[in-house]
Amino acid sequence: MSKEKQFVKEITPQSEDFSRWYLDVIRKADLMSYSPVRGCIVFKPDSYEIWELCQKELDARFKETGHRNAYFPLFIPESFFQKEKEHVEGFNPELPWVTEAGGEKLEERLAIRPTSETMIGHMYAEWIHSYRDLPLLINQWANVVRWEKRTQPFLRTSEFLWQEGHTAHEDEADARRETMQMLEIYREFVENILAIPVIAGKKTPSEKFAGAVDTYSIEAMMKDGKAVQAGTSHYMGTNFAVAFDIQYLDRDNQQQYVHTTSWGVSTRLIGAMIMVHGDDRGLVLPPKVAPTQVVMIPIGPPKTRGPVIARTNELFAELKQAGIRVKVDDRPDQSPGWKFNEYEMRGIPIRIELGPRDMEKGQVVLVSRVSGEKRMVSQERIVEEVKQMLEDIHKEMFERAKAFSKEHFGSVDRLDELKAFLEEKRGFVWAGWCGSDACEAQVKEETGATSRNIPFEPEVVKTHCIACGEKAQHTVVFGRSY
Amino acid sequence: MSKEKQFVKEITPQSEDFSRWYLDVIRKADLMSYSPVRGCIVFKPDSYEIWELCQKELDARFKETGHRNAYFPLFIPESFFQKEKEHVEGFNPELPWVTEAGGEKLEERLAIRPTSETMIGHMYAEWIHSYRDLPLLINQWANVVRWEKRTQPFLRTSEFLWQEGHTAHEDEADARRETMQMLEIYREFVENILAIPVIAGKKTPSEKFAGAVDTYSIEAMMKDGKAVQAGTSHYMGTNFAVAFDIQYLDRDNQQQYVHTTSWGVSTRLIGAMIMVHGDDRGLVLPPKVAPTQVVMIPIGPPKTRGPVIARTNELFAELKQAGIRVKVDDRPDQSPGWKFNEYEMRGIPIRIELGPRDMEKGQVVLVSRVSGEKRMVSQERIVEEVKQMLEDIHKEMFERAKAFSKEHFGSVDRLDELKAFLEEKRGFVWAGWCGSDACEAQVKEETGATSRNIPFEPEVVKTHCIACGEKAQHTVVFGRSY
Numbered sequence: 001m002s003k004e005k006q007f008v009k010e011i012t013p014q015s016e017d018f019s020r021w022y023l024d025v026i027r028k029a030d031l032m033s034y035s036p037v038r039g040c041i042v043f044k045p046d047s048y049e050i051w052e053l054c055q056k057e058l059d060a061r062f063k064e065t066g067h068r069n070a071y072f073p074l075f076i077p078e079s080f081f082q083k084e085k086e087h088v089e090g091f092n093p094e095l096p097w098v099t100e101a102g103g104e105k106l107e108e109r110l111a112i113r114p115t116s117e118t119m120i121g122h123m124y125a126e127w128i129h130s131y132r133d134l135p136l137l138i139n140q141w142a143n144v145v146r147w148e149k150r151t152q153p154f155l156r157t158s159e160f161l162w163q164e165g166h167t168a169h170e171d172e173a174d175a176r177r178e179t180m181q182m183l184e185i186y187r188e189f190v191e192n193i194l195a196i197p198v199i200a201g202k203k204t205p206s207e208k209f210a211g212a213v214d215t216y217s218i219e220a221m222m223k224d225g226k227a228v229q230a231g232t233s234h235y236m237g238t239n240f241a242v243a244f245d246i247q248y249l250d251r252d253n254q255q256q257y258v259h260t261t262s263w264g265v266s267t268r269l270i271g272a273m274i275m276v277h278g279d280d281r282g283l284v285l286p287p288k289v290a291p292t293q294v295v296m297i298p299i300g301p302p303k304t305r306g307p308v309i310a311r312t313n314e315l316f317a318e319l320k321q322a323g324i325r326v327k328v329d330d331r332p333d334q335s336p337g338w339k340f341n342e343y344e345m346r347g348i349p350i351r352i353e354l355g356p357r358d359m360e361k362g363q364v365v366l367v368s369r370v371s372g373e374k375r376m377v378s379q380e381r382i383v384e385e386v387k388q389m390l391e392d393i394h395k396e397m398f399e400r401a402k403a404f405s406k407e408h409f410g411s412v413d414r415l416d417e418l419k420a421f422l423e424e425k426r427g428f429v430w431a432g433w434c435g436s437d438a439c440e441a442q443v444k445e446e447t448g449a450t451s452r453n454i455p456f457e458p459e460v461v462k463t464h465c466i467a468c469g470e471k472a473q474h475t476v477v478f479g480r481s482y
Numbered sequence: 483m484s485k486e487k488q489f490v491k492e493i494t495p496q497s498e499d500f501s502r503w504y505l506d507v508i509r510k511a512d513l514m515s516y517s518p519v520r521g522c523i524v525f526k527p528d529s530y531e532i533w534e535l536c537q538k539e540l541d542a543r544f545k546e547t548g549h550r551n552a553y554f555p556l557f558i559p560e561s562f563f564q565k566e567k568e569h570v571e572g573f574n575p576e577l578p579w580v581t582e583a584g585g586e587k588l589e590e591r592l593a594i595r596p597t598s599e600t601m602i603g604h605m606y607a608e609w610i611h612s613y614r615d616l617p618l619l620i621n622q623w624a625n626v627v628r629w630e631k632r633t634q635p636f637l638r639t640s641e642f643l644w645q646e647g648h649t650a651h652e653d654e655a656d657a658r659r660e661t662m663q664m665l666e667i668y669r670e671f672v673e674n675i676l677a678i679p680v681i682a683g684k685k686t687p688s689e690k691f692a693g694a695v696d697t698y699s700i701e702a703m704m705k706d707g708k709a710v711q712a713g714t715s716h717y718m719g720t721n722f723a724v725a726f727d728i729q730y731l732d733r734d735n736q737q738q739y740v741h742t743t744s745w746g747v748s749t750r751l752i753g754a755m756i757m758v759h760g761d762d763r764g765l766v767l768p769p770k771v772a773p774t775q776v777v778m779i780p781i782g783p784p785k786t787r788g789p790v791i792a793r794t795n796e797l798f799a800e801l802k803q804a805g806i807r808v809k810v811d812d813r814p815d816q817s818p819g820w821k822f823n824e825y826e827m828r829g830i831p832i833r834i835e836l837g838p839r840d841m842e843k844g845q846v847v848l849v850s851r852v853s854g855e856k857r858m859v860s861q862e863r864i865v866e867e868v869k870q871m872l873e874d875i876h877k878e879m880f881e882r883a884k885a886f887s888k889e890h891f892g893s894v895d896r897l898d899e900l901k902a903f904l905e906e907k908r909g910f911v912w913a914g915w916c917g918s919d920a921c922e923a924q925v926k927e928e929t930g931a932t933s934r935n936i937p938f939e940p941e942v943v944k945t946h947c948i949a950c951g952e953k954a955q956h957t958v959v960f961g962r963s964y
Contacts, residue, residue: 102629
């Protein structure tokens with residue numbers, strides 16, 4: 001069997017071919033491998049650790065707001081999908097089916113979960129009896145499978161990792177409050193941790209989750225102007241409660257259906273993070289989820305190597321002690337220049353250089369991955385300076401992404417304007433919409449753009465529908481999407 | 483649909499029916515629900531949180547020893563299983579098969595992973611090129627599926643959660659060192675965190691992992707005298723390297739096969755923990771993995787309720803601040819007696835009582851779940867006292883389990899002695915073994931006991947085989963097992 005190293009020599013420039021750039025970067029930075037199973041990737045340690053850091057941040061937020069984790073079966077009996085009509089229509093085409101197990105043909109086929117509303121609905125019907133059992137606030141960290149026709153690493157894979165929150169409430173008001181709370185947690189996390197600015201809003205009926213009354217989303221703009229839906233939160237009304245008979249005895253001793261929600265984010269966030277921040281030199285990782293935040297590279301001629309490395313190791317220990325994720329690369333067989341390129345390509349937020357001159361001056365040089373800015377700082381203040389620079393890099397990444405999004409945001413009144421905008425600038429637009437499915441479908445058909453959401457805080461208010469010209473009910477963000 | 487509360491009135495005494503006791507306890511303590519899928523359970527928040535706490539402890543140990551986490555696909559192509567002969571024979575009977583996906587019949591069936599040696603072997607062949615890539619030290623946290631004929635909650639479920647470490651090394655010595663290191667990490671974790679004493683040793687050839695050269699295990703004794711294999715670590719030699727062509731260029735520029743290991747523990751540890759520590763009043767949770775370590779119950783008549791609850795909340799805040807997992811139950815509609823029973827049944831290590839008299843004396847009462855010991859301690863020293871008592875409870879649980887194991891350990895020379903021992907005392911025995919598969923099979927057939935392992939440190943050394951009476955090669959621990 002041949003085992004040639006799959007080596008990406010150069011990274012294709014983003015301006016030349018963005019998709020090619022993306023694939024070059026994730027291979028060269030060693031984030032993933034294609035697996036022998038169609039559409040399934042291997043999350044290699046660097047991408048998996050980004051996910052672990054995301055999990056830690058999100059899990060703390062879920063627990064602070066009263067949620068607990070649990071784990072439900074991977075397999076879902078076929079009959080469960082039949083219970084909620086829209087849900088089965090939405091997911092049936094993407095299901096893998098287990099038909100044999102333990103050497104026997106199964107009586108009922110089992111789907112691999114694409115999402116767990118049905119299984120959890122079934123269990124909630126067993127667990128919930130009275131208003132005292134409500135609200136029931138549960139989250140699950142799990143793998144899910146959707147047999148997609150076209151896949152793309154991280155953004156759309158047959159199997160992916162996610163969390164799915166599933167909650168049950170006494171009434172609509174409480175369930176809607178939960179739905180909005182979780183959307184806000186996602187917005188805050190994606191902006192403050194991943195440094196990705198998003199637009200929060202409500203999905204149009206044609207774009208909502210199969211089985212939901214209302215779906216809300218946060219939408220992010222990639223550097224090619226396309227959208228990634230970075231998180232969703234759904235108010236299900238009593239749809240799943242009726243389908244699975246989840247009733248409770250209320251405070252007046254009456255049987256009532258619960259109101260449910262579900263909400264999720266997935267490993268596609270890793271893809272979004274790469275496409276929002278990366279540049280022609282490679283990855284640019286947001287400091288708060290970078291597996292390595294700082295790489296230290298001792299430099300200078302062989303004769304000063306000993307003391308320089310010794311001092312590097314001392315400073316390394318200080319940074320590590322302070323909770324900073326730091327590495328030293330003192331390999332003698334690679335040049336500093338090669339190392340600089342390597343860690344820039346891998347997106348490490350800060351490079352620290354330390355050479356004999358710096359030793360004399362009692363300083364180190366901090367170099368920012370995002371701007372290239374160099375700071376000569378006192379070795380004695382290394383921990384504070386590194387923390388400050390990580391903070392500054394986070395802010396700068398967020399501001400750059402925000403500026404990019406602003407530059408690639410149009411305001412259009414007619415379909416031909418939208419078409420021209422997508423040709424020239426790529427990006428998102430504000431557009432009026434009368435509220436009809438037909439007009440929305442027409443936009444998609446003629447321009448390839450879909451409604452991303454109806455933002456809570458539109459920056460521009462449009463008065464007429466982009467398709468039919470009638471009075472607009474909403475100002476909608478349209479864009480092409482992943 | 484009827485929704486009667488599944489209510490367990492009383493817990494069956496262990497002495498009456500241990501299996502019944504186990505099922506009563508896990509249902510009454512709300513640890514799990516049966517799911518509609520055969521052999522799959524739902525891990526409810528309290529059992530899942532125990533698993534999360536185990537994960538945190540183990541993950542820190544894995545990372546300290548240089549391992550990183552990654553994630554590999556759930557699906558394994560059928561052809562992969564054919565590559566390692568023993569492996570396919572061992573796992574084939576238990577595999578569920580996906581035969582259709584996305585509306586089409588698959589060309590090749592996909593198994594749901596029962597373990598990931600094959601998938602990871604395939605990927606390692608792609609990733610490993612030179613000795614510089616070794617050792618490769620990767621762990622995966624995942625769900626796995628084995629379609630077992632007989633299942634039991636936590637101990638043996640069709641789907642379960644586990645971690646599987648997979649490492650590749652330059653030579654046998656390094657791989658064997660890793661195998662033993664991970665077994666020792668398991669022993670230390672199970673003893674120091676779960677308070678379960680174990681016997682570490684090597685599996686006999688007939689009991690080793692399908693595809694391994696050597697399997698090592700830690701074995702724990704339950705309160706019914708039966709064994710649970712609490713963790714395993716395998717040295718694979720070059721079996722999987724040859725099957726998947728995992729070769730590297732060594733320091734002398736020669737192609738060599740890597741030597742691999744794998745090692746795992748699973749959610750069955752939750753079952754073991756329950757069966758080692760539980761008693762007729764219910765669960766007894768080891769303090770280090772108890773989701774709630776302390777429950778605070780304000781007591782006394784209604785007129786003093788206000789100040790007592792206020793003080794309870796102050797002390798609660800202090801404990802929480804100190805990192806102790808603590809809860810207050812100040813519900814007025816349940817009596818203190820009912821609450822005492824409830825939290826004893828749920829296995830909370832410490833109950834804190836605070837009433838008007840304690841208020842006067844500036845004290846609280848700490849009650850140990852395991853011994854019933856009461857300590858009146860100064861409110862001012864509550865954090866130190868609680869920490870001390872948690873530590874004491876851990877030690878006491880470990881010592882009690884150790885004493886139980888000692889009492890239920892026999893030393894036998896003949897099969898009829900083993901039979902008599904298993905009838906009268908139940909438990910494990912030391913026995914000599916000549917090394918032949920036939921003798922081992924005879925023990926199993928005539929007594930129902932299997933070889934647990936060949937301990938590294940046998941307390942008794944036997945000179946003759948329990949079955950054939952010939953010279954013993956090893957002293958083996960035999961016992962009935964889950």
